[in-house]
Amino acid sequence: MKNLILVLFALVVLMAATSFVYAHEMGDDYIEYGSINTIPVIDADKIPYGDRPINKLNRGVMNSVGFWTEIPAQVCKVSDETDPLTGITFGLVQGAVTSVIRAGAGVFDTLTFMVPPYNKPVMVPEYAYLRADQKIKDYLW
Numbered sequence: 001m002k003n004l005i006l007v008l009f010a011l012v013v014l015m016a017a018t019s020f021v022y023a024h025e026m027g028d029d030y031i032e033y034g035s036i037n038t039i040p041v042i043d044a045d046k047i048p049y050g051d052r053p054i055n056k057l058n059r060g061v062m063n064s065v066g067f068w069t070e071i072p073a074q075v076c077k078v079s080d081e082t083d084p085l086t087g088i089t090f091g092l093v094q095g096a097v098t099s100v101i102r103a104g105a106g107v108f109d110t111l112t113f114m115v116p117p118y119n120k121p122v123m124v125p126e127y128a129y130l131r132a133d134q135k136i137k138d139y140l141w
Helices: 002-026 053-065 067-081 084-111 128-140
Strands: 031-033 040-042
Touching: 053 067, 053 084, 053 128, 067 084, 067 128
Parallel strands: none
Antiparallel strands: 031 040
8 A cells, every 4th residue: 555655656746747847848928917916827728738748648538538429429410411310320320430439549649648749639629529519519509
C-alpha cells in the first residue's frame, strides 16, 4: 500500500512539473488581473490546450468512453435522409461500424497521447458526443 501511495505521489509531482514547464512556455496570456491587482483571475476559455498532449489524451479517453453515441447519431442521420424504418435498420448497422472505428481512434489517441501532433484528430468531429448531439438535434428539430 505504501508503494502504491509513493507511485501515485510521484506521478502527481511529475504531472505538476510538466504543467509548470508548459505554463512558462505559454506565458501568462490567460491570466487577467481583476480590480484587486494582487488576485489573479484565470480565464479557462483562453488557456491553449489544443496543441498539448493533454488535449490528445482527453480526446482519446472521451472517444473511448463515448464511442457508443455514434449509434443514435447514425440512426438519426439515416432516418432524416430516408425514412425511420431504414434509419432503425441500416442506421443501426452504420452506427455500430462507426462506433467501432471511433473506439479504435479513441484507443489510438489514448495510447499515443505523448506523440505529436496533438491538435489533429483521427476522426472529425473531434468528439463523438458532438456528432451525436448535432445529428439528433437536426432530426428532432
